[in-house]
Amino acid sequence: MIMSKIVRTISNLLTPLIFIFGLYIIIHGHLTPGGGFQGGAVFASGIALLIVAFGSYNIQKKLKEHHLSILESSGALIFIGLAFGGIATVFFYNFLVGSSFFGHIPPTGFNPGDIWTGGIIPLMNIAVGLKVIAGLSVIVLVMALASSKIEIEE
Amino acid sequence: MRKTVAAISLGIIIAILIATALLIHPFGYPPSQMDDYIIENTQSETGANNAVTSVVFDYRGFDTLGEATILFTAVTGVVMLFRKKKRGVAK
Numbered sequence: 001m002i003m004s005k006i007v008r009t010i011s012n013l014l015t016p017l018i019f020i021f022g023l024y025i026i027i028h029g030h031l032t033p034g035g036g037f038q039g040g041a042v043f044a045s046g047i048a049l050l051i052v053a054f055g056s057y058n059i060q061k062k063l064k065e066h067h068l069s070i071l072e073s074s075g076a077l078i079f080i081g082l083a084f085g086g087i088a089t090v091f092f093y094n095f096l097v098g099s100s101f102f103g104h105i106p107p108t109g110f111n112p113g114d115i116w117t118g119g120i121i122p123l124m125n126i127a128v129g130l131k132v133i134a135g136l137s138v139i140v141l142v143m144a145l146a147s148s149k150i151e152i153e154e
Numbered sequence: 155m156r157k158t159v160a161a162i163s164l165g166i167i168i169a170i171l172i173a174t175a176l177l178i179h180p181f182g183y184p185p186s187q188m189d190d191y192i193i194e195n196t197q198s199e200t201g202a203n204n205a206v207t208s209v210v211f212d213y214r215g216f217d218t219l220g221e222a223t224i225l226f227t228a229v230t231g232v233v234m235l236f237r238k239k240k241r242g243v244a245k
Contacts, residue, residue: 030202035210037221065233072229079222083215092215097201108197118202124211124218131222135229146236 001148002055011053018046026129030118036125040132047137056144063141068134075131082120082127094119 002008022043029035051059086093096103096119104117115122192205192213200208210218 030204030207032204033206035204035207069229069233072226076222076226079219083219092212092219094200094212097199103201105201106197106203108194111203113203118208119200119212121200121202121207121211124215125207128218128222132225135225138229139232142233142236 002058003053007053011049015046015050018049019043022046022133023129026125027122028115029125029129030121031113031115036128037132039125040129041136043129043133044136044140047133048140051140051144056141056148060141060145063137065138065142068138068141072131072134072138075127075129075134078127079124079131082124085120094121096120096123 022039022041022045025032025034025039025042026036027039029039047059047063083092086095089095097105099119102116102118102120102122104114106114106117192209196205196208197203200212202208202212
């Protein structure tokens with residue numbers, strides 16, 4: 001089912017902003033409130049808006065299920081791999097703090113923040129963000145496809 | 155009869171909940187060592203300004219692994235429930 005032209009135009013205008021906001025929340029997860037789960041939910045809500053406006057059949061042509069499942073599995077693998085990266089000390093040890101890759105240490109107390117800090121935390125935020133984006137998009141897309149009466153080839 | 159029983163049991167449950175809320179210990183008591191430790195050391199140990207994210211992804215990373223597993227299981231279940239049936243496969 002496709003909504004009217006007004007809804008489609010407004011969705012076209014709004015979805016890039018929603019996507020940018022979700023990615024901002026994911027990437028700045030170690031500085032501002034939010035993180036991988038929240039930003040991924042924002043991003044997936046943009047995809048849900050697209051599905052509502054343009055119909056699940058048209059979205060399904062561009063957004064394949066198995067591509068999303070590959071994205072989700074790769075996010076999970078990156079997460080577990082980063083967790084195993086610090087296995088020399090302890091599981092989930094933050095082994096990148098102090099190194100040259102995302103390793104700056106901010107001063108204690110109030111400071112404006114630096115994107116290049118946090119060790120494995122921003123990388124884990126990105127991994128979890130990929131996972132949540134793909135997972136929630138798959139859920140919304142599959143349920144919308146199942147509720148629509150159109151027959152879709154695999 | 156059933157309505158009176160339901161009303162009485164609802165009243166008992168509400169009384170128990172209110173009594174629990176009144177009898178619970180006050181907020182922040184007994185004082186814990188852990189929150190002060192995290193607030194003081196999160197910037198030097200994990201390098202992240204956001205203490206909540208550093209708890210979620212560093213100090214309590216194993217919990218987040220379980221959360222991600224829950225999401226993965228939910229997606230697997232939904233996709234399996236709404237999967238498209240293959241044509242030509244014997245029933």
